[in-house]
Amino acid sequence: xxxxxxxxxxxxxxxxxxxxxxxxxxxxxxxxxxxxxxxxxxxxxxxxxxxxxxxxxxxxxxxxxxxxxxxxxxxxxxxxxxxxxxxxxxxxxxxxxxxxxxxxxxxxxxxxxxxxxxxxxxxxxxxxxxxxxxxxxxxxxxxxxxxxxxxxxxxxxxxxxxxxxxxxxxxxxxxxxxxxxxxxxxxxxxxxxxxxxxx
Amino acid sequence: xxxxxxxxxxxxxxxxxxxxxxxxxxxxxxxxxxxxxxxxxxxxxxxxxxxxxxxxxxxxxxxxxxxxxxxxxxxxxxxxxxxxxxxxxxxxxxxxxxxxxxxxxxxxxxxxxxxxxxxxxxxxxxxxxxxxxxxxxxxxxxxxxxxxxxxxxxxxxxxxxxxxxxxxxxxxxxxxxxxxxxxxxxxxxxxxxxxxxxxxxxxxxxxxx
Numbered sequence: 001x002x003x004x005x006x007x008x009x010x011x012x013x014x015x016x017x018x019x020x021x022x023x024x025x026x027x028x029x030x031x032x033x034x035x036x037x038x039x040x041x042x043x044x045x046x047x048x049x050x051x052x053x054x055x056x057x058x059x060x061x062x063x064x065x066x067x068x069x070x071x072x073x074x075x076x077x078x079x080x081x082x083x084x085x086x087x088x089x090x091x092x093x094x095x096x097x098x099x100x101x102x103x104x105x106x107x108x109x110x111x112x113x114x115x116x117x118x119x120x121x122x123x124x125x126x127x128x129x130x131x132x133x134x135x136x137x138x139x140x141x142x143x144x145x146x147x148x149x150x151x152x153x154x155x156x157x158x159x160x161x162x163x164x165x166x167x168x169x170x171x172x173x174x175x176x177x178x179x180x181x182x183x184x185x186x187x188x189x190x191x192x193x194x195x196x197x198x199x
Numbered sequence: 200x201x202x203x204x205x206x207x208x209x210x211x212x213x214x215x216x217x218x219x220x221x222x223x224x225x226x227x228x229x230x231x232x233x234x235x236x237x238x239x240x241x242x243x244x245x246x247x248x249x250x251x252x253x254x255x256x257x258x259x260x261x262x263x264x265x266x267x268x269x270x271x272x273x274x275x276x277x278x279x280x281x282x283x284x285x286x287x288x289x290x291x292x293x294x295x296x297x298x299x300x301x302x303x304x305x306x307x308x309x310x311x312x313x314x315x316x317x318x319x320x321x322x323x324x325x326x327x328x329x330x331x332x333x334x335x336x337x338x339x340x341x342x343x344x345x346x347x348x349x350x351x352x353x354x355x356x357x358x359x360x361x362x363x364x365x366x367x368x369x370x371x372x373x374x375x376x377x378x379x380x381x382x383x384x385x386x387x388x389x390x391x392x393x394x395x396x397x398x399x400x401x402x403x404x405x406x407x408x
Contacts, residue, residue: 034200041201100293102331193327196295199287199362199371 021078029070036066071172075179078125083187089114090191099195106188122180126172225356226250229388233265236392240399242267254278259336267399271341274351275383277330279358286354288363291334291381296358297327350383357387
């Protein structure tokens, strides 16, 4: 039996990347809002803007959707950055192929070797990102006099209709997994190019 | 906010437009040169694939075939990016195009009352992209016709330098125009035209295409 945990890097290495994700999340949510405003400018009927007072329901629904898109973007970016830093996986894949693989073959090798560790990592990331940001970050900022919106509060608490943390973490884990799936082909591509151009 | 996004989109669009128009100009200029060459020696030119397609996908088929007297040049196009980019062939199939950027920082640093100049130089790779070049398959008509065939790898736009791993896999060599690499001769657009002209002409008169 292969000991797959050999390739699992200590979580402390990625903690900085994940904490950086908190800042990134805020920025991504803002960016999605900018894009929505721009789309509203182009197609006002398809992408309407609601009033907070008169159309509260619609306004919150829109906010939730925007935040979930922001969350997905953030998690994909974090996965991409953290995967690029995983030297053990890089070395293993390059050692097997010498960097000469089509993307399909590279993905197959990747999933054969690292599926278990990937499942663990993509489950751990929401636990590290979501819990602090859900409970700490917006309150912590409040102590310093900075008022930031509780994005995850909007997205997850109101989406589920329950004040519980468990559905919130589950949704974030699902999004995290989807983000991981998006990040892996990009990483496999960039590893190949990095190895072949290093002469 | 809408204005800022408009400006950003405009800048991205302009960069893409300039890049595309430079590539289009270079490729069309090369094709015009080939036509002039063919007209000079009353040869024949055939486009087997759309000549802008190799920027995206490489194929087993050659892209252009040029017949001059008894020789058929089977040309494969390879987009070399720009004059800053380097191309490396790891083997017959796998090649990578990339840009090597150098950064140098110079700073004065104090060490216990004394100052020393700190000089840091660092090179890093940007925009590496892998191209897969499948082995060339020729149709039977060339074998039946009895014409001599030459396989050409033509870089257009031409890169800064091309390197390759030798078939013995012992060293990396720089390749120059006219060198044979993995069974193909490599050229840029104008150097190929000059080469084909040199091979064909009888007199010593200079020709400009």
